[in-house]
Amino acid sequence: MDASMINPFINATLNVLETMAFLKSVPGTPYLKKDDVAIGDLTGIIGLTGESNGTVAITFDEGSILKIVSNMFGEEMLELNHEIADAVGEITNMIAGQARRDLELIGKVFEAAIPSVVSGRGHRITHYTDGPKIAIPFETDGGKFVIEVCLED
Amino acid sequence: MDASMINPFINATLNVLETMAFLKSVPGTPYLKKDDVAIGDLTGIIGLTGESNGTVAITFDEGSILKIVSNMFGEEMLELNHEIADAVGEITNMIAGQARRDLELIGKVFEAAIPSVVSGRGHRITHYTDGPKIAIPFETDGGKFVIEVCLED
Numbered sequence: 001m002d003a004s005m006i007n008p009f010i011n012a013t014l015n016v017l018e019t020m021a022f023l024k025s026v027p028g029t030p031y032l033k034k035d036d037v038a039i040g041d042l043t044g045i046i047g048l049t050g051e052s053n054g055t056v057a058i059t060f061d062e063g064s065i066l067k068i069v070s071n072m073f074g075e076e077m078l079e080l081n082h083e084i085a086d087a088v089g090e091i092t093n094m095i096a097g098q099a100r101r102d103l104e105l106i107g108k109v110f111e112a113a114i115p116s117v118v119s120g121r122g123h124r125i126t127h128y129t130d131g132p133k134i135a136i137p138f139e140t141d142g143g144k145f146v147i148e149v150c151l152e153d
Numbered sequence: 154m155d156a157s158m159i160n161p162f163i164n165a166t167l168n169v170l171e172t173m174a175f176l177k178s179v180p181g182t183p184y185l186k187k188d189d190v191a192i193g194d195l196t197g198i199i200g201l202t203g204e205s206n207g208t209v210a211i212t213f214d215e216g217s218i219l220k221i222v223s224n225m226f227g228e229e230m231l232e233l234n235h236e237i238a239d240a241v242g243e244i245t246n247m248i249a250g251q252a253r254r255d256l257e258l259i260g261k262v263f264e265a266a267i268p269s270v271v272s273g274r275g276h277r278i279t280h281y282t283d284g285p286k287i288a289i290p291f292e293t294d295g296g297k298f299v300i301e302v303c304l305e306d
Binding site: 043044045046047048049050053054055057082085086089090092093111112113114115116117118119120121122123124125126127128129131150152 | 196197198199200201202203206207208210235238239242243245246264265266267268269270271272273274275276277278279280281282284303305
């Protein structure tokens with residue numbers, strides 16, 4: 001999996017959060033996951049097929065997602081609830097959609113499944129594949145989140 | 154979504170658990186989910202595309218998955234760990250694969266994404282779709298699990 005497959009997910013994330021939540025997020029250096037576990041409080045997951053089989057997961061800590069959804073809704077959100085889970089589903093859909101459009105421009109066509117949202121303090125996500133698992137950490141002024149992109153060769 | 158789309162998932166589940174874990178599980182009546190939340194300790198999720206977009210999630214309580222994996226490994230598993238999560242990934246893959254083969258026999262061709270496994274006591278899974286969400290509860294002599302099948306029209 002080369003950088004040209006990862007950059008569309010980074011760009012889509014920056015773009016969706018800036019457009020939807022007026023939030024600047026700062027991506028860290030992508031790294032190859034070894035322990036293969038993301039830990040967080042809310043995760044959006046969406047499966048991909050087509051060019052290759054894959055999955056994309058976006059795992060937020062409580063601070064980052066409360067900040068994002070507060071900005072989206074224009075009111076301060078104080079706790080993780082059903083509205084926040086819905087927003088994570090929508091954000092996941094939008095990031096996957098925009099990344100897919102960018103990938104299509106370089107000839108990589110993916111289909112996307114339905115996003116699922118996981119709620120639960122300190123849950124862990126493991127992707128069941130022998131392929132590479134790339135994690136991209138992001139910082140916001142509310143907290144952190146991480147995107148994991150797994151695409152089989 | 155009609156019964157002919159759900160039965161392959163029920164049959165695959167019964168079959169995979171009997172073949173892999175020598176475990177008889179008893180399916181309850183499938184129901185249309187309204188509150189759209191499954192609560193459990195370990196979940197396998199896999200996205201589907203093709204005939205329609207969808208997602209399948211299998212949410213186990215601790216008792217059911219410890220029993221299943223103990224039977225698979227031939228040794229008593231006492232706690233949820235990395236090996237159990239791997240087994241959930243494998244079970245999810247196998248159930249989706251077998252259901253897809255059965256669906257193909259009735260002319261419904263699906264592609265499957267990479268399964269992801271969620272670990273975390275009492276986590277909740279919500280599927281982000283306007284389409285129907287069908288839940289099928291299962292009983293085993295170790296505990297309960299539920300399969301959720303969401304396929305957009």
